Amino acid sequence: MAQQVTGQAGQPGGALNVVGRRGPNIDAIDRVTGQAKYTADIELPGMLTARILRSPHAHARVVRIDTSKAEALGGVLSVITYRDAPKVMIWGSRQYVLNDRVRFAGEAVAAVAAVDADTAARALKLISVEYEPLPFVLDPEAALAAGAPQLFEDGNLEGQPRVVNRGDIEQGLKESDHVIARTYRCPTMWSGSLEPHAVVAQWENDRVTLWCSTQSPFRVHANMVAQLGLPDSHIRIIASYVGGGFGTKSAPHVDETIAALLARKARRPVSLRYSREEEILDSNTRFEVKMYIRMGVKKDMTLHALDIRAFINQGAYHTRLGGLGNHATHLYNVPHLRTVQNRVHTNVPNTGPTRGVGDPQECFGLDSAIDEIAVEMGWDPMAFRLKNIKRNGDPIPRAAGGAEDGRLVTQALDRCIEAGASRIEWTRRNQAPNTAQAGPIRRGMGMACTERTGGGGLSGAQVKVFLDGSVIVFYSSTDIGTGSRTTLSMIAAEVLGIPLKSFRTVAGDTEAAPWDGGSQGNRTLQGTGRAVEAAARDALRQILAGAAPLLKATPEELELVGGSIRVKTETARTMTLQQVMERRGRSVVGDGSIAQGQQGTDVERTSAAHFVELDVDTETGKVTVIKYVSVHDVGRPINVTIVENQIEGGTIQGLALTRSEEMRFDPRNGRTLNANFLDLMPPTMMDFDPRAIEAVIIPNEGLAGPFGGKGLGENPCHPGMAAVANAIYNATGIRLREVPFTRGAILRALNDQRPAASRTA
Amino acid sequence: MENFSYSRPATLRDATAQLGKEHGRVAIIAGGTDLLGEMKDELAAPARLVPVRHLREMQGVRTVGAGLRIGAATPLVDVVENRAVQEQAPLLAMAAVKVGTPAIRNMGTIGGNICQRPRCWYYRNNYPCFKHGGSACFSALGENDFHAILEGGPSFIVHPSDTAPALVALGASARIAGPGGRERIVPLDAFFVTPRQDVRRENVLQPDEILVELQVPNAPAGSRATYVKEMVRETWNFALCSVAAMVTLSNGVVSDVRIVMGGVAPVPYRALKAEAAIRGQRLTETTAAAAGAAAVEGARPLAKNGYKVPLTQATVKRALLSLA
Numbered sequence A: 001m002a003q004q005v006t007g008q009a010g011q012p013g014g015a016l017n018v019v020g021r022r023g024p025n026i027d028a029i030d031r032v033t034g035q036a037k038y039t040a041d042i043e044l045p046g047m048l049t050a051r052i053l054r055s056p057h058a059h060a061r062v063v064r065i066d067t068s069k070a071e072a073l074g075g076v077l078s079v080i081t082y083r084d085a086p087k088v089m090i091w092g093s094r095q096y097v098l099n100d101r102v103r104f105a106g107e108a109v110a111a112v113a114a115v116d117a118d119t120a121a122r123a124l125k126l127i128s129v130e131y132e133p134l135p136f137v138l139d140p141e142a143a144l145a146a147g148a149p150q151l152f153e154d155g156n157l158e159g160q161p162r163v164v165n166r167g168d169i170e171q172g173l174k175e176s177d178h179v180i181a182r183t184y185r186c187p188t189m190w191s192g193s194l195e196p197h198a199v200v201a202q203w204e205n206d207r208v209t210l211w212c213s214t215q216s217p218f219r220v221h222a223n224m225v226a227q228l229g230l231p232d233s234h235i236r237i238i239a240s241y242v243g244g245g246f247g248t249k250s251a252p253h254v255d256e257t258i259a260a261l262l263a264r265k266a267r268r269p270v271s272l273r274y275s276r277e278e279e280i281l282d283s284n285t286r287f288e289v290k291m292y293i294r295m296g297v298k299k300d301m302t303l304h305a306l307d308i309r310a311f312i313n314q315g316a317y318h319t320r321l322g323g324l325g326n327h328a329t330h331l332y333n334v335p336h337l338r339t340v341q342n343r344v345h346t347n348v349p350n351t352g353p354t355r356g357v358g359d360p361q362e363c364f365g366l367d368s369a370i371d372e373i374a375v376e377m378g379w380d381p382m383a384f385r386l387k388n389i390k391r392n393g394d395p396i397p398r399a400a401g402g403a404e405d406g407r408l409v410t411q412a413l414d415r416c417i418e419a420g421a422s423r424i425e426w427t428r429r430n431q432a433p434n435t436a437q438a439g440p441i442r443r444g445m446g447m448a449c450t451e452r453t454g455g456g457g458l459s460g461a462q463v464k465v466f467l468d469g470s471v472i473v474f475y476s477s478t479d480i481g482t483g484s485r486t487t488l489s490m491i492a493a494e495v496l497g498i499p500l501k502s503f504r505t506v507a508g509d510t511e512a513a514p515w516d517g518g519s520q521g522n523r524t525l526q527g528t529g530r531a532v533e534a535a536a537r538d539a540l541r542q543i544l545a546g547a548a549p550l551l552k553a554t555p556e557e558l559e560l561v562g563g564s565i566r567v568k569t570e571t572a573r574t575m576t577l578q579q580v581m582e583r584r585g586r587s588v589v590g591d592g593s594i595a596q597g598q599q600g601t602d603v604e605r606t607s608a609a610h611f612v613e614l615d616v617d618t619e620t621g622k623v624t625v626i627k628y629v630s631v632h633d634v635g636r637p638i639n640v641t642i643v644e645n646q647i648e649g650g651t652i653q654g655l656a657l658t659r660s661e662e663m664r665f666d667p668r669n670g671r672t673l674n675a676n677f678l679d680l681m682p683p684t685m686m687d688f689d690p691r692a693i694e695a696v697i698i699p700n701e702g703l704a705g706p707f708g709g710k711g712l713g714e715n716p717c718h719p720g721m722a723a724v725a726n727a728i729y730n731a732t733g734i735r736l737r738e739v740p741f742t743r744g745a746i747l748r749a750l751n752d753q754r755p756a757a758s759r760t761a
Numbered sequence B: 001m002e003n004f005s006y007s008r009p010a011t012l013r014d015a016t017a018q019l020g021k022e023h024g025r026v027a028i029i030a031g032g033t034d035l036l037g038e039m040k041d042e043l044a045a046p047a048r049l050v051p052v053r054h055l056r057e058m059q060g061v062r063t064v065g066a067g068l069r070i071g072a073a074t075p076l077v078d079v080v081e082n083r084a085v086q087e088q089a090p091l092l093a094m095a096a097v098k099v100g101t102p103a104i105r106n107m108g109t110i111g112g113n114i115c116q117r118p119r120c121w122y123y124r125n126n127y128p129c130f131k132h133g134g135s136a137c138f139s140a141l142g143e144n145d146f147h148a149i150l151e152g153g154p155s156f157i158v159h160p161s162d163t164a165p166a167l168v169a170l171g172a173s174a175r176i177a178g179p180g181g182r183e184r185i186v187p188l189d190a191f192f193v194t195p196r197q198d199v200r201r202e203n204v205l206q207p208d209e210i211l212v213e214l215q216v217p218n219a220p221a222g223s224r225a226t227y228v229k230e231m232v233r234e235t236w237n238f239a240l241c242s243v244a245a246m247v248t249l250s251n252g253v254v255s256d257v258r259i260v261m262g263g264v265a266p267v268p269y270r271a272l273k274a275e276a277a278i279r280g281q282r283l284t285e286t287t288a289a290a291a292g293a294a295a296v297e298g299a300r301p302l303a304k305n306g307y308k309v310p311l312t313q314a315t316v317k318r319a320l321l322s323l324a
Ligand SMILES: Cc1cc2nc3c(=O)[nH]c(=O)nc-3n(C[C@H](O)[C@H](O)[C@H](O)COP(=O)(O)OP(=O)(O)OC[C@H]3O[C@@H](n4cnc5c(N)ncnc54)[C@H](O)[C@@H]3O)c2cc1C
Pocket: A678, B027, B028, B029, B030, B031, B032, B033, B034, B035, B036, B037, B052, B072, B073, B076, B098, B099, B100, B101, B104, B107, B108, B109, B110, B111, B112, B113, B114, B115, B116, B117, B160, B161, B162, B163, B205, B209, B210, B211, B212, B236, B237, B238, B239
């Protein structure tokens, strides 16, 4: 953890000069003027273009594969198949980069590198593959049934079911005054970013450099060590600018290894860029979750029993980080709890952790059920939540599990709910669904709550101060559009007392920066941010030590403020940082490496409450968001503008899941039918008016992150589905338990609601 | 994409001479917003492309007599912004502005828009269905959320064009050029063909014919018109259903009416029963609703597109009411 240095502005509890302000991203100009170099901008002399041949079958054995014609084609420099690929599973997955058995339609089977994209495409056509199709299964429950097609020798279930038990669930349900049983489902959904996966591989002797579009350079690095069998130091991953990730780039893929293998075989640099279709088919998308929920309450408005049985469709290979979040265990107090999660392999494309991982899905199920039971009991769903949420001092599990062996601290969910209710004017909400209202438009309100952890694991950074007093922050997590270059620089600027304009960053480079867990799971600010803070303090210590003899003082008597070093008690005794650095004659490198994990019994979480007011057009099924209030506890915001942008963007992403973005599979062959933007229909700027979205930050201070900041990135996209479903119910009386809420789903439900005589079908 | 040759005909006559007798071998390319997508997805693999955008007789909007002549190769944006179109056939401008996005309207032409191919997922994923010369319709028993509720079978595509319903409502005709200077004029309601008439094609054009221009009579004096398009998202997608409606009121009573729907049938669907229901009536909530109900009479939805029935009903009703 960071050491304490006294007298500096950027001290916990001290006045803050940089942190807590608004401001643009420090790299905004570079990004909008095209100076920022993304992977696809990398051009190397002699660079080849790679293309991947993909399986049309959802499940098949490759009986024979003949690449001779492709290899003979002029301009083709290398072709690889499973015979060239290491028998090493990709990090976080059961997948081999190329294999003689494919488990989803779209899986890579072979790859070529050629002088240009056309030649590579032509070469793919010359590869002949004989498949032996195998039976396949797409539904996670069906995949566990007796006689289901088996993806792996040990079956379709990943590991053991994850079971959490607290109290006695059956007893709890029996003791409840009212019990509901409901089923909720979120399908496999696209969740990716505008920049498709891209990688450039370049070998120099037995060392390889990979420019790639990843959130987690060191995960890719570790995977390359395993795949290529090279020493750690022979690999360099560079993910400088990344055009979004949303989790789909948080784990290594096939692409990095394929590019490296092709480049090694061709002895030329290779560039591999996914098309939009490939990006949708093969980028670890949002997993399907089906939840069977039973919930029991007591008349005194307490939540008494909660039982969740979930089937998580992991897709073909994904093993890590799938599953629900911790809403059931960490959000509400409930004495009798059981959750059972079956993480199941099926022949749908690879899934993975995408923004919120399983939190949006779990939130949809749980906070819909909360709403349903409150309505049935005649309670205000907000009052019911306020009665049952975990508050400061409440017992809470220290880890993912049932045992409540910790104590919740720095929580502000109650304040989030209260602020949101006041902004949306919750008192205006319909007491009962609006079925009697004249005209086709029904207006309603809904809300949902969420929570999550942040930070965690190992983080590292370095802060280098140059002779001219300017600074570079080196870190190997990334800026995937979250503004981390800016936020991390602000943290260092606050500690060092050096103006922000003197900062530059080198992000996502595994050779330049120390090990870091990467940018996912609310961890860049909370984890890497702490490492940057520590590195800055280390640099400051060295600078003050160097300045002490020059100013004839002890280091403890000095402070660095506004780019100058001065004696605290005699501020006229001062030198500029540049003078000190030049007299010192060498740059300063501050090092920060930290490990974060649960210590002691204090448990810190982040949380949020979302409120939505919307109109449902009961004749056309159209839903229009009138107002959306997203209230978040982020601890202390480091850069208010960036925090608001994160909240707004995540909110829209959550809303998008209510509208479209479902991946549709052909039940006859398992192929994805709508793997393009025209048919997947992700919403555009026209769909959710940003002016209708209000991002609210609750004043708070956390413990784990730098300057009291908490991680945020995941949370804003959790509550949208539940809040909207609850508002649609409040508006119309129809309860949607499956996303997305399409025109078809809404009009069907409205039709079913009508008296039989006036139904259309 | 397969290799192809590209020749630039000097005249319309040259262009028709290059086309040949076989569908698919040679393709006319206008803006290419649909055709190039088909070629990239390997739905079409023409050996030769014949561009038409440079042909003068296919460009621009002219007023001739009591109507407009719109060159088939006129970009949609020019149709939208044209003064004469806005004044003489405002319905067409209202429909054309709903096409796709500004980029599509800048590149895409009005001729290409009415000749574009279906958007059925199976067709676009190159399934061997009727449209591709096969012997099955995969959507009928598969994913059919966006398919036809009227006039479907054996293919259940919907006609994707936004300008087509407006042009049919306006009573437009197609001037078509064939080889050797031959020409024919086909009213648009006879231009489009249902799958029962020809399951592989959506219109009557022969392989060696070019749509040269659209002849659009002026909207009747005193008429009012609107184009309403329901979509999953607010822009950049095809209609779930759309309604081109044009009415003339005499003493508050509908004396003349055209209602043509897009996105619900394999052709732009003229809702004759809805027209009959509203003719001679005042435009009220009740009469408009009755016309809406008449519009979907005979609808036979598939498993997943039943919602289009009430949606279309409501859209017709609202389109009419907006003209009251
Ligand atoms: C992303 C996207 C969104 C879209 N959204 C919409 C929408 O909302 N509404 C809508 O109506 N359309 C939409 N479209 C379709 C698009 O409007 C049409 O593709 C466009 O108008 C076609 O015009 P074009 O000149 O580009 O045609 P091209 O692509 O050049 O041609 C289309 C077809 O017509 C044939 N053809 C073209 N001109 C002639 C001619 N003069 N005579 C005979 N045959 C001809 C071609 O051979 C080809 O088969 C969309 C397309 C895309 C790619």
